[in-house]
Amino acid sequence: MNLNTFQFLLKYTVAKSSAFQAYLDGIRNQALSLEELNELNWSRTKSLLNYAYKNVPYYQRKYKSVGLHPNDISSEKVYYQVPVLTKEEIAENYELLISRLVSHKTVKDITTGGSTGVPLRVGRNKNVVREAQKWRIQSWWGINPTDNIATAYRPLPYSNFDKLAMRAIYYPQKAVKLDATNITSENIRSFVMQMARIRPKMIHGYVGAIDAVADYIIKHKIEVPAPKTVWLTASPITGIQESKISSAFNAPVCDQYGCSEVYFISAECPKKEGLHVLSDVKKVEFIDKNNNGIGKLIVTDLEDYAFPLIRYMNGDESSFKDHKCSCGMNLPLMNKVKGRTTDNLEIGGDVVISGEYLTTIFDDYVDSVSRFQVIQKSRAEITIKVVPKKQEGLEDVVSNVKNTLKAKSKGLADITVEVVNRIPDVKGKMKFIIKDF
Numbered sequence: 001m002n003l004n005t006f007q008f009l010l011k012y013t014v015a016k017s018s019a020f021q022a023y024l025d026g027i028r029n030q031a032l033s034l035e036e037l038n039e040l041n042w043s044r045t046k047s048l049l050n051y052a053y054k055n056v057p058y059y060q061r062k063y064k065s066v067g068l069h070p071n072d073i074s075s076e077k078v079y080y081q082v083p084v085l086t087k088e089e090i091a092e093n094y095e096l097l098i099s100r101l102v103s104h105k106t107v108k109d110i111t112t113g114g115s116t117g118v119p120l121r122v123g124r125n126k127n128v129v130r131e132a133q134k135w136r137i138q139s140w141w142g143i144n145p146t147d148n149i150a151t152a153y154r155p156l157p158y159s160n161f162d163k164l165a166m167r168a169i170y171y172p173q174k175a176v177k178l179d180a181t182n183i184t185s186e187n188i189r190s191f192v193m194q195m196a197r198i199r200p201k202m203i204h205g206y207v208g209a210i211d212a213v214a215d216y217i218i219k220h221k222i223e224v225p226a227p228k229t230v231w232l233t234a235s236p237i238t239g240i241q242e243s244k245i246s247s248a249f250n251a252p253v254c255d256q257y258g259c260s261e262v263y264f265i266s267a268e269c270p271k272k273e274g275l276h277v278l279s280d281v282k283k284v285e286f287i288d289k290n291n292n293g294i295g296k297l298i299v300t301d302l303e304d305y306a307f308p309l310i311r312y313m314n315g316d317e318s319s320f321k322d323h324k325c326s327c328g329m330n331l332p333l334m335n336k337v338k339g340r341t342t343d344n345l346e347i348g349g350d351v352v353i354s355g356e357y358l359t360t361i362f363d364d365y366v367d368s369v370s371r372f373q374v375i376q377k378s379r380a381e382i383t384i385k386v387v388p389k390k391q392e393g394l395e396d397v398v399s400n401v402k403n404t405l406k407a408k409s410k411g412l413a414d415i416t417v418e419v420v421n422r423i424p425d426v427k428g429k430m431k432f433i434i435k436d437f
Helices: 003-015 019-029 034-055 057-065 087-092 131-140 160-170 185-198 207-219 239-249 394-408
Strands: 107-112 120-125 149-153 175-179 202-206 229-233 253-257 266-268 275-277 282-287 295-301 312-318 345-347 351-353 369-378 381-388 414-419 433-435
Touching: 003 019, 003 131, 003 160, 019 131, 034 057, 034 282, 087 120, 087 312, 149 185, 149 207, 175 185, 185 207, 202 207, 207 229, 207 239, 207 369, 229 239, 239 253, 239 369, 253 275, 351 394, 381 394, 394 414
Parallel strands: 149 175, 149 202, 202 229, 229 253, 369 433, 381 414
Antiparallel strands: 107 120, 253 266, 266 275, 282 295, 295 312, 345 351, 369 381
16 A cells, blocks of 8 residues: 555544544455455345344344344255345335444435336445545555546536545545536537646546547547556446547456446456456345346345345346466456346247347457447337447448348347447436337
8 A cells, every 4th residue: 555545544444443543444355365355245144134134124034034133044054945035125215224232323315216216215324435445446446546637427416524524534636527417519629638748647437438538539649648447337248349448548457347226346457357346345146047047147245234235136147267367366357247137039920139249249349349239129120229330341330230130139130330420328228128118
């Protein structure tokens, strides 16, 4: 830990007393052996289960209804009998998911629309220092919490006091921000000019918003100061996007995975051999795997006791990798999240094209296509919108993708490709797959 990080943590501890310790714990835990990590993960899982059974009305009622007591859960094998928590259950039982031992003032409401567009309200403990996981991931890339940064997010409703406090804590950091809900050429131009002035060590934001900035940089042949990484989050990233963004900023991409309900689940290190699961603070599983080994992601937040999320199924899909990262950390590796359960396209009566496959359909054509979107208009009609990078060879690319999807759909769907100038984001987020029926 260098002096800047030490001073920053001291200041942040004034706002959240456990900040310093949370960061030190994360740095220490990532150096544990695989066996030690597994023991820590299981110990924390058991502790959370016991707490929830005693103090959270919803879990007490649910576990009793299936004849399950924490004392019965003696191993990982038995743990898989713990019922999965769904979005619908959270929506219907919000109050019952709050611990009896905490004040409602301790619980902060988080609302997410997710892939369904239906807002889901989830409670999160205000006292948990989730930012510590961000600082840990930044340290992998040689970035200090107070280094200069450029961000592209939607504006958050902070009070003026909170804004002043954060500026003081993060001093001497200089930050430039792009409003991801208001992306225009003029706003991007201003953002790029400010980046040139402060030379950020990290660019951080929604995939769709950063993708739009990369398009602008490439179109106008602008050279920007290379950051140490471009940290992307909020939606899956295709091979096409990663290649383009890395080229535009002359920097590697850090794909970080989390969701509004559970922040900072996993992230890439500079070796980019997979996403390291932060298994000391999150428990991740994959169930109901398909023939390609892709399963539904189940996550347990081991830090939050105020509104426990135990075996929560958030709708995303991925899988574990079966090797250790060459960086030396024993934090397990997972593959990139390729899609969501709700992104699968059902064709006719019995054909399904998986969401994780659809995000890769142009991966072999990164030099020809800069962006794409798949729209299912009916069970027999699929439209693909394509923003070309160049016209040369585009006809062959379009033909190849159409033929591949035609074969995947067993000939049951009409495939149409529309070449367009742009595909708009929604609040800075790019949605690859849309079901419009």
